[in-house]
Amino acid sequence: MSDNTSRVVLPITRRNMLARSSVGFGLTALTGLLATQSLGLRAAESRMLPPRAKSVIFCFMSGGVSAVDSFDPKPRLKLDHGKPMPVPIKPTVFNNNGNIMASPWEFKNYGECGLPVSELFPHVAQCADDLAVVRSMTSIANEHAQGNYFIHTGFSLAGYPSAGAWVNY
Numbered sequence: 001m002s003d004n005t006s007r008v009v010l011p012i013t014r015r016n017m018l019a020r021s022s023v024g025f026g027l028t029a030l031t032g033l034l035a036t037q038s039l040g041l042r043a044a045e046s047r048m049l050p051p052r053a054k055s056v057i058f059c060f061m062s063g064g065v066s067a068v069d070s071f072d073p074k075p076r077l078k079l080d081h082g083k084p085m086p087v088p089i090k091p092t093v094f095n096n097n098g099n100i101m102a103s104p105w106e107f108k109n110y111g112e113c114g115l116p117v118s119e120l121f122p123h124v125a126q127c128a129d130d131l132a133v134v135r136s137m138t139s140i141a142n143e144h145a146q147g148n149y150f151i152h153t154g155f156s157l158a159g160y161p162s163a164g165a166w167v168n169y
Contacts, residue, residue: 006109026124033121045138059151060147060151062144063144065120066103067135068103069103069104069105069118069120070117070118070120070121071115071116071117071121071131071133071135072116072120072133072135073103073107073118074102074103075114077100077101077102077103078102080100080102081100081101081102082099082100082101083099084100085097085099085100086098089138092099092142093143093145102116105118105119105120106118106119107119108125110125110126110128111127111129112129113128113129115128115129115131115133139151141154152164
């Protein structure tokens with residue numbers, strides 16, 4: 001498989017970082033809390049900059065607007081609007097999936113970066129070059145509730161503690 005070409009390998013990909021970042025925020029805090037018990041703390045303190053952050057706020061807004069209705073248009077949805085899914089669909093709790101539906105909103109490109117923004121956000125569109133839009137996040141979950149569990153615990157099933165629970169523990 002090797003073609004003897006050299007390539008840069010990043011220690012962690014952007015996708016991996018973002019997929020794990022919600023849990024990572026809590027674990028970063030936990031590391032800080034546990035560091036006070038560390039034997040090497042005094043030596044490490046002399047090499048570290050003093051912390052400036054007083055707290056970290058992680059906002060998780062369940063039920064937000066769909067990506068395909070905001071900043072991630074899918075032209076193929078327009079072509080296949082109203083058609084049944086061409087691939088098998090895993091069973092879901094409600095199992096009432098319906099046919100393919102295109103976004104009802106129009107998109108235009110904004111800023112020097114050409115960010116596509118739907119007509120839902122005309123004021124946000126004016127700040128297109130100041131935004132960081134991530135379109136590469138994925139999940140093993142195929143339902144909203146499972147996705148919620150996954151982003152907070154790293155597991156798609158109920159019963160596992162969230163990063164916040166570990167920090168408070």
